[in-house]
Amino acid sequence: MKLALIGVGLIGGSLAAALRAARRVDSVSGFDCDPSALVEALRLGIIDRAAASIDEAVRGADLIVIATPVGVAGAVLRSVAPSLDVDAIITDVGSTKGSVIAAAREALGAKFPRFVPAHPIAGRELNGVVHASADLFEGKMLITTPLPETAAPALARVEELWRGLGARVERLGHQDHDRIFAAVSHLPHLLAFALVAQIAGEPDANRKFQHAGAGFRDFTRIAAASPAMWRDVCLANKQAVASELTSFRDTLAKLQQAIEAGDAAALELMFERASSARRRHASDFDSA
């Protein structure tokens, strides 16, 4: 199989490395708008060929993986469309699905059924192809959000590839996907970015960072994620993210009222609800 990888970063690079390690690809051509990512990927043996354009990367490929920030998925898909081989399958790894599907539908036209929208629930606190890892997806969830038009063989092929890398494959409607991940992924990342940015902007930032306990360290780890990727996620999933943010700001307003009123019972009730939910769902987290 010939793979074309558009966007050679942590996730795309890890996917290519994993497919290579599993001997599922014969060759990988890569394109990235950052030439140093291509140099690094060649050096690491993650790609065989650094393409000078999307067109050059895609020509002759059996599988095209879009692994760019979701904000440029539309532009990338428009460049991919004319060069596609007749049997080629296209898939992506984006954290939002509605916006990418809309872009793919417009860019690919009659070839849209060959696009398989996918999202691996995996990441690291270190960005870039230099931190790619062939085992990043082992035991992780891979979500596909197929449409009625999606070609069944293309979907089966993509899901089978991910299963071969150790991922647990699950299908969701793209609206459910975007709503669920606004709550359990996009909002937490926003809160972590916001808290770390706020503290970093304070005059005694250094002293505060030096006294960080485990809780704040978890926040900084989350906030180490790629700014460009998360900027695009917020904008691509704007409605669901804004709705989660609104609810959360209401929750914080109530919390502050309880603190200022000295309402110990209300505080303990909220904290206990969180703590017991964690205990109740511990098995979800252990298996994830």
Place this chain on the structure above:
Amino acid sequence: MKLALIGVGLIGGSLAAALRAARRVDSVSGFDCDPSALVEALRLGIIDRAAASIDEAVRGADLIVIATPVGVAGAVLRSVAPSLDVDAIITDVGSTKGSVIAAAREALGAKFPRFVPAHPIAGRELNGVVHASADLFEGKMLITTPLPETAAPALARVEELWRGLGARVERLGHQDHDRIFAAVSHLPHLLAFALVAQIAGEPDANRKFQHAGAGFRDFTRIAAASPAMWRDVCLANKQAVASELTSFRDTLAKLQQAIEAGDAAALELMFERASSARRRHASDFDSA
């Protein structure tokens, strides 16, 4: 040395276990308002004697450690005061220092110089003495917030004990302590409790928890902390916590405006500020 442990939970139990493992104590008497904690601590060999009252635990002890939620520190110190041996030292492990110091000053009167306010920056996601661990404080920070009145020998003794357990000891003014930890500990815990409680209360909570990525799992781990302990922390450090919450709610409001306005540059700027702060302070976290 005879140790009296008032409050036999994760932190107090770990401290007693660590002092025992380091052969720094000859006997440990424990008191807890929850009898099952005492039974468990006896079974684990963390205490030698389950006292029926604070008075009974404290009588004859050289060192008294208050390891209850900070909200009851005042009541505990009032019970401790009359039974104190003439040379006994009192210390605590509370996450807030201003409120505990005020309570100690009132409760201990002339014996206040023998109180050494202390706060180990260590914890786990599992609560209770059953999860106590003798190596919990190894390599962690221990903060003391002595007052001008604090007896130098008592302070030296407590700091030396913690150093013997592998902790890095640092002194801070109690107001600095409370302000810094409102930002890097109390607020992050509040956010984690609030987010997990909010999602737990939604109709599709189960599906959301099942799709949690690493970021949300970090939040749930933070939110697994003791509700009673954190309720007390919020109320004991009310002013500093409310001030951090106010700033954070402003930050979120600006973030939401940027998302709704599609202001990609503002989002990337905030995320980049957080991400680069994490990189800049990586060494603080690695050593912590």
